[in-house]
Amino acid sequence: MITFAEIFKMNSNHKSSGGRQARKGNSPQRKNSFRKDFKKPLTTPKKVDVGGIRLNKFISNSGICSRREADTYIEHGSVTVNGNLITEMGYKVQPNDDVRFDGTSISPEKKKYVLLNKPKNYITTMDDERGRKTVMELVSNAAKERIYPVGRLDRMTTGLLLFTNDGELAKKLTHPKHDVKKLYHASLDRKLDLKDLQKLRGEVIIEGKKVFIDAVSYVEGQSKTEVGIEIHSGRNRIVRKIFEHVGYKVVKLDRVLFAGLTKKNLPRGRWRELTKQELSNLQMI
Numbered sequence: 001m002i003t004f005a006e007i008f009k010m011n012s013n014h015k016s017s018g019g020r021q022a023r024k025g026n027s028p029q030r031k032n033s034f035r036k037d038f039k040k041p042l043t044t045p046k047k048v049d050v051g052g053i054r055l056n057k058f059i060s061n062s063g064i065c066s067r068r069e070a071d072t073y074i075e076h077g078s079v080t081v082n083g084n085l086i087t088e089m090g091y092k093v094q095p096n097d098d099v100r101f102d103g104t105s106i107s108p109e110k111k112k113y114v115l116l117n118k119p120k121n122y123i124t125t126m127d128d129e130r131g132r133k134t135v136m137e138l139v140s141n142a143a144k145e146r147i148y149p150v151g152r153l154d155r156m157t158t159g160l161l162l163f164t165n166d167g168e169l170a171k172k173l174t175h176p177k178h179d180v181k182k183l184y185h186a187s188l189d190r191k192l193d194l195k196d197l198q199k200l201r202g203e204v205i206i207e208g209k210k211v212f213i214d215a216v217s218y219v220e221g222q223s224k225t226e227v228g229i230e231i232h233s234g235r236n237r238i239v240r241k242i243f244e245h246v247g248y249k250v251v252k253l254d255r256v257l258f259a260g261l262t263k264k265n266l267p268r269g270r271w272r273e274l275t276k277q278e279l280s281n282l283q284m285i
Helices: 004-012 055-061 067-075 167-174 194-200 238-245 275-285
Strands: 079-081 100-102 113-120 159-162 182-188 202-206 211-220 226-231 250-258 272-273
Touching: 055 067, 055 079, 055 100, 055 202, 067 167, 100 159, 113 275, 182 238, 202 238, 202 275, 211 238, 226 238, 238 250
Parallel strands: 159 250
Antiparallel strands: 079 100, 113 159, 113 272, 182 226, 182 250, 202 211, 211 226
16 A cells, blocks of 8 residues: 555645646537437337447447446437437447437547646536636647546545546446545644544544545644545545544645556646556556
Protein backbone atom coordinates (compact mmCIF):
# COMPACT_ATOMS: atom_id res chain seq x y z
CA MET A 1 0.00 0.00 0.00
CA ILE A 2 1.24 3.46 -0.88
CA THR A 3 1.79 5.51 2.26
CA PHE A 4 0.34 8.95 2.89
CA ALA A 5 3.82 10.43 3.07
CA GLU A 6 4.79 9.02 -0.35
CA ILE A 7 1.61 10.24 -2.01
CA PHE A 8 1.72 13.75 -0.57
CA LYS A 9 5.41 14.13 -1.39
CA MET A 10 4.66 12.99 -4.94
CA ASN A 11 1.95 15.64 -5.34
CA SER A 12 3.35 18.55 -3.33
CA ASN A 13 5.23 20.33 -6.13
CA HIS A 14 2.48 20.65 -8.72
CA LYS A 15 1.07 24.16 -8.96
CA SER A 16 -2.07 25.22 -10.76
CA SER A 17 -1.79 26.00 -14.44
CA GLY A 18 -4.72 28.40 -14.17
CA GLY A 19 -7.41 25.95 -15.26
CA ARG A 20 -6.78 26.39 -18.99
CA GLN A 21 -10.04 26.11 -20.87
CA ALA A 22 -10.38 24.71 -24.37
CA ARG A 23 -13.39 25.26 -26.61
CA LYS A 24 -16.32 22.99 -26.07
CA GLY A 25 -17.04 20.21 -28.50
CA ASN A 26 -20.37 20.23 -30.30
CA SER A 27 -21.14 16.53 -30.07
CA PRO A 28 -24.77 15.94 -29.09
CA GLN A 29 -25.20 14.79 -25.52
CA ARG A 30 -27.20 11.76 -24.44
CA LYS A 31 -30.44 12.54 -22.68
CA ASN A 32 -31.12 10.83 -19.39
CA SER A 33 -34.78 10.21 -20.08
CA PHE A 34 -36.18 7.52 -22.35
CA ARG A 35 -37.75 8.56 -25.65
CA LYS A 36 -41.52 8.44 -25.53
CA ASP A 37 -42.36 9.42 -29.09
CA PHE A 38 -41.81 5.94 -30.52
CA LYS A 39 -44.61 3.43 -30.65
CA LYS A 40 -43.60 -0.12 -29.91
CA PRO A 41 -43.73 -2.15 -33.12
CA LEU A 42 -46.08 -5.09 -33.33
CA THR A 43 -43.18 -7.29 -34.36
CA THR A 44 -39.42 -6.82 -34.11
CA PRO A 45 -37.69 -6.90 -37.51
CA LYS A 46 -36.00 -10.24 -38.04
CA LYS A 47 -32.46 -10.60 -39.36
CA VAL A 48 -30.62 -13.58 -40.73
CA ASP A 49 -27.78 -14.38 -38.35
CA VAL A 50 -24.75 -13.64 -40.47
CA GLY A 51 -22.51 -12.55 -37.65
CA GLY A 52 -22.56 -8.96 -36.41
CA ILE A 53 -22.31 -7.63 -32.88
CA ARG A 54 -24.92 -7.78 -30.14
CA LEU A 55 -26.79 -4.49 -29.81
CA ASN A 56 -25.99 -4.01 -26.11
CA LYS A 57 -22.27 -4.48 -26.81
CA PHE A 58 -22.48 -2.06 -29.76
CA ILE A 59 -23.99 0.60 -27.45
CA SER A 60 -21.38 -0.05 -24.76
CA ASN A 61 -18.58 0.20 -27.32
CA SER A 62 -20.00 3.58 -28.33
CA GLY A 63 -19.25 4.89 -24.84
CA ILE A 64 -22.87 5.40 -23.79
CA CYS A 65 -23.09 3.01 -20.86
CA SER A 66 -22.34 -0.54 -19.73
CA ARG A 67 -23.87 -3.54 -21.51
CA ARG A 68 -26.22 -4.22 -18.59
CA GLU A 69 -27.46 -0.62 -18.66
CA ALA A 70 -27.81 -0.86 -22.46
CA ASP A 71 -30.25 -3.76 -22.02
CA THR A 72 -32.47 -1.48 -19.94
CA TYR A 73 -32.37 1.30 -22.53
CA ILE A 74 -33.19 -1.20 -25.30
CA GLU A 75 -36.11 -2.59 -23.31
CA HIS A 76 -37.54 0.90 -22.73
CA GLY A 77 -37.40 1.89 -26.39
CA SER A 78 -34.38 4.18 -26.60
CA VAL A 79 -32.72 2.43 -29.57
CA THR A 80 -33.56 2.17 -33.27
CA VAL A 81 -31.76 0.27 -36.04
CA ASN A 82 -32.34 1.43 -39.61
CA GLY A 83 -35.38 3.40 -38.40
CA ASN A 84 -36.97 0.43 -36.61
CA LEU A 85 -37.48 0.40 -32.86
CA ILE A 86 -35.60 -2.57 -31.39
CA THR A 87 -36.56 -4.06 -28.03
CA GLU A 88 -35.25 -7.57 -28.64
CA MET A 89 -32.50 -8.76 -26.31
CA GLY A 90 -29.68 -10.33 -28.32
CA TYR A 91 -30.41 -8.44 -31.55
CA LYS A 92 -27.27 -8.30 -33.70
CA VAL A 93 -26.07 -5.20 -35.52
CA GLN A 94 -24.56 -5.57 -38.99
CA PRO A 95 -21.67 -3.43 -40.36
CA ASN A 96 -23.82 -1.02 -42.42
CA ASP A 97 -26.69 -0.62 -39.95
CA ASP A 98 -27.75 2.87 -38.81
CA VAL A 99 -28.01 2.65 -35.01
CA ARG A 100 -29.53 5.55 -33.09
CA PHE A 101 -29.73 6.14 -29.35
CA ASP A 102 -32.41 8.66 -28.34
CA GLY A 103 -32.42 9.78 -31.97
CA THR A 104 -28.66 10.40 -32.15
CA SER A 105 -26.54 8.25 -34.46
CA ILE A 106 -23.90 6.23 -32.59
CA SER A 107 -20.98 4.04 -33.62
CA PRO A 108 -18.26 2.08 -31.80
CA GLU A 109 -15.38 4.31 -30.80
CA LYS A 110 -11.77 3.78 -29.87
CA LYS A 111 -11.55 3.60 -26.09
CA LYS A 112 -10.04 6.70 -24.50
CA TYR A 113 -8.82 7.20 -20.93
CA VAL A 114 -8.01 10.74 -19.78
CA LEU A 115 -6.87 11.80 -16.29
CA LEU A 116 -7.52 15.40 -15.17
CA ASN A 117 -6.09 17.27 -12.18
CA LYS A 118 -9.26 19.25 -11.50
CA PRO A 119 -9.05 22.84 -10.23
CA LYS A 120 -11.70 24.32 -7.94
CA ASN A 121 -14.77 26.19 -9.23
CA TYR A 122 -15.56 23.58 -11.89
CA ILE A 123 -18.57 21.32 -11.53
CA THR A 124 -18.57 17.66 -12.58
CA THR A 125 -21.31 17.54 -15.19
CA MET A 126 -21.59 17.36 -18.95
CA ASP A 127 -23.47 20.66 -19.16
CA ASP A 128 -24.82 23.23 -16.70
CA GLU A 129 -28.05 25.10 -17.34
CA ARG A 130 -26.90 27.89 -15.01
CA GLY A 131 -23.84 28.56 -17.14
CA ARG A 132 -21.25 27.56 -14.53
CA LYS A 133 -17.87 26.22 -15.60
CA THR A 134 -17.79 22.44 -16.07
CA VAL A 135 -14.96 19.91 -16.13
CA MET A 136 -15.83 19.15 -19.77
CA GLU A 137 -14.36 22.52 -20.75
CA LEU A 138 -10.98 21.38 -19.43
CA VAL A 139 -10.88 18.17 -21.49
CA SER A 140 -12.75 19.30 -24.60
CA ASN A 141 -9.63 18.86 -26.76
CA ALA A 142 -8.47 15.65 -25.07
CA ALA A 143 -10.27 13.29 -27.45
CA LYS A 144 -12.46 13.41 -30.54
CA GLU A 145 -14.52 10.63 -28.95
CA ARG A 146 -17.22 11.47 -26.42
CA ILE A 147 -15.77 10.92 -22.95
CA TYR A 148 -17.55 11.10 -19.62
CA PRO A 149 -16.36 11.66 -16.03
CA VAL A 150 -16.07 8.57 -13.84
CA GLY A 151 -17.80 9.52 -10.59
CA ARG A 152 -17.64 13.14 -9.51
CA LEU A 153 -15.87 15.77 -7.42
CA ASP A 154 -17.86 18.66 -5.98
CA ARG A 155 -17.25 22.19 -7.24
CA MET A 156 -14.69 23.23 -4.61
CA THR A 157 -12.82 19.90 -4.45
CA THR A 158 -9.64 19.61 -6.51
CA GLY A 159 -7.64 16.64 -7.71
CA LEU A 160 -7.91 13.50 -9.78
CA LEU A 161 -10.87 12.89 -12.06
CA LEU A 162 -10.88 10.17 -14.72
CA PHE A 163 -12.74 10.46 -18.05
CA THR A 164 -13.48 7.63 -20.48
CA ASN A 165 -15.89 6.28 -23.07
CA ASP A 166 -15.38 2.75 -21.71
CA GLY A 167 -18.75 2.09 -20.08
CA GLU A 168 -17.73 -1.26 -18.62
CA LEU A 169 -14.67 0.14 -16.86
CA ALA A 170 -16.56 3.19 -15.60
CA LYS A 171 -19.21 0.92 -14.10
CA LYS A 172 -16.54 -1.19 -12.41
CA LEU A 173 -14.74 1.82 -10.91
CA THR A 174 -17.92 3.29 -9.43
CA HIS A 175 -19.59 0.11 -8.17
CA PRO A 176 -19.30 -0.26 -4.36
CA LYS A 177 -18.47 -3.99 -4.52
CA HIS A 178 -15.05 -3.28 -6.07
CA ASP A 179 -13.89 -1.10 -3.14
CA VAL A 180 -11.97 1.34 -5.33
CA LYS A 181 -9.68 3.33 -3.03
CA LYS A 182 -9.55 7.12 -2.98
CA LEU A 183 -7.04 9.16 -0.98
CA TYR A 184 -7.76 12.76 -0.03
CA HIS A 185 -5.71 15.56 1.52
CA ALA A 186 -8.06 17.55 3.76
CA SER A 187 -7.19 20.97 5.23
CA LEU A 188 -9.31 21.63 8.33
CA ASP A 189 -10.43 24.85 9.99
CA ARG A 190 -8.48 23.92 13.16
CA LYS A 191 -6.02 21.31 14.40
CA LEU A 192 -7.46 17.82 14.56
CA ASP A 193 -7.31 16.55 18.14
CA LEU A 194 -5.78 13.09 18.54
CA LYS A 195 -8.91 11.75 20.24
CA ASP A 196 -11.01 12.89 17.27
CA LEU A 197 -8.52 11.33 14.85
CA GLN A 198 -8.95 8.02 16.67
CA LYS A 199 -12.75 8.31 16.35
CA LEU A 200 -12.32 8.28 12.58
CA ARG A 201 -10.52 4.94 12.46
CA GLY A 202 -12.80 2.18 11.25
CA GLU A 203 -16.55 2.61 10.83
CA VAL A 204 -18.50 5.81 11.41
CA ILE A 205 -22.21 6.45 10.99
CA ILE A 206 -22.97 9.30 8.58
CA GLU A 207 -26.63 10.24 8.02
CA GLY A 208 -27.73 6.88 9.37
CA LYS A 209 -25.44 4.81 7.14
CA LYS A 210 -22.10 3.12 7.86
CA VAL A 211 -18.99 4.48 6.19
CA PHE A 212 -15.74 2.55 6.48
CA ILE A 213 -12.55 4.64 6.67
CA ASP A 214 -9.65 2.58 5.36
CA ALA A 215 -6.95 4.84 6.84
CA VAL A 216 -6.56 8.30 8.35
CA SER A 217 -3.50 10.16 9.67
CA TYR A 218 -1.85 13.56 9.99
CA VAL A 219 0.14 14.62 6.93
CA GLU A 220 3.80 14.14 7.85
CA GLY A 221 5.79 17.33 8.35
CA GLN A 222 2.74 19.62 8.29
CA SER A 223 0.36 21.21 10.76
CA LYS A 224 -2.24 19.00 12.41
CA THR A 225 -4.84 20.82 10.36
CA GLU A 226 -3.59 18.74 7.41
CA VAL A 227 -5.02 15.23 7.33
CA GLY A 228 -4.86 12.33 4.88
CA ILE A 229 -7.93 10.12 4.65
CA GLU A 230 -8.43 7.01 2.52
CA ILE A 231 -11.93 5.73 1.75
CA HIS A 232 -13.74 3.73 -0.92
CA SER A 233 -17.21 5.23 -0.47
CA GLY A 234 -18.47 7.30 -3.39
CA ARG A 235 -21.27 9.08 -1.53
CA ASN A 236 -21.76 12.77 -2.27
CA ARG A 237 -19.54 15.12 -0.17
CA ILE A 238 -18.70 12.16 2.07
CA VAL A 239 -15.23 13.38 3.18
CA ARG A 240 -16.60 16.76 4.28
CA LYS A 241 -19.43 15.02 6.14
CA ILE A 242 -16.98 12.67 7.90
CA PHE A 243 -15.05 15.59 9.42
CA GLU A 244 -18.26 17.48 10.22
CA HIS A 245 -19.28 14.37 12.17
CA VAL A 246 -16.47 15.07 14.69
CA GLY A 247 -16.90 18.86 14.67
CA TYR A 248 -14.48 20.11 11.99
CA LYS A 249 -14.95 21.99 8.75
CA VAL A 250 -12.98 21.11 5.62
CA VAL A 251 -11.65 24.34 4.11
CA LYS A 252 -9.75 22.67 1.26
CA LEU A 253 -10.02 19.17 -0.18
CA ASP A 254 -7.77 17.54 -2.78
CA ARG A 255 -8.06 14.00 -4.19
CA VAL A 256 -4.48 12.82 -4.59
CA LEU A 257 -5.06 9.17 -5.48
CA PHE A 258 -7.87 7.38 -7.33
CA ALA A 259 -7.80 3.64 -8.08
CA GLY A 260 -4.01 3.62 -7.95
CA LEU A 261 -3.64 6.71 -10.19
CA THR A 262 -1.65 9.69 -8.84
CA LYS A 263 -1.09 13.35 -9.74
CA LYS A 264 2.62 12.87 -10.41
CA ASN A 265 3.77 15.25 -13.18
CA LEU A 266 0.20 16.49 -13.70
CA PRO A 267 -0.24 20.23 -12.92
CA ARG A 268 -3.59 21.57 -11.75
CA GLY A 269 -6.00 22.16 -14.62
CA ARG A 270 -4.14 19.87 -17.04
CA TRP A 271 -4.90 16.38 -18.32
CA ARG A 272 -3.01 13.42 -19.73
CA GLU A 273 -3.85 10.04 -21.21
CA LEU A 274 -3.32 6.93 -19.10
CA THR A 275 -0.27 4.81 -19.76
CA LYS A 276 -0.65 1.20 -20.89
CA GLN A 277 0.49 0.03 -17.46
CA GLU A 278 -2.05 2.24 -15.66
CA LEU A 279 -4.84 0.96 -17.89
CA SER A 280 -3.76 -2.63 -17.34
CA ASN A 281 -3.84 -2.07 -13.57
CA LEU A 282 -7.37 -0.63 -13.74
CA GLN A 283 -8.65 -3.53 -15.81
CA MET A 284 -7.43 -5.94 -13.12
CA ILE A 285 -9.67 -4.37 -10.46
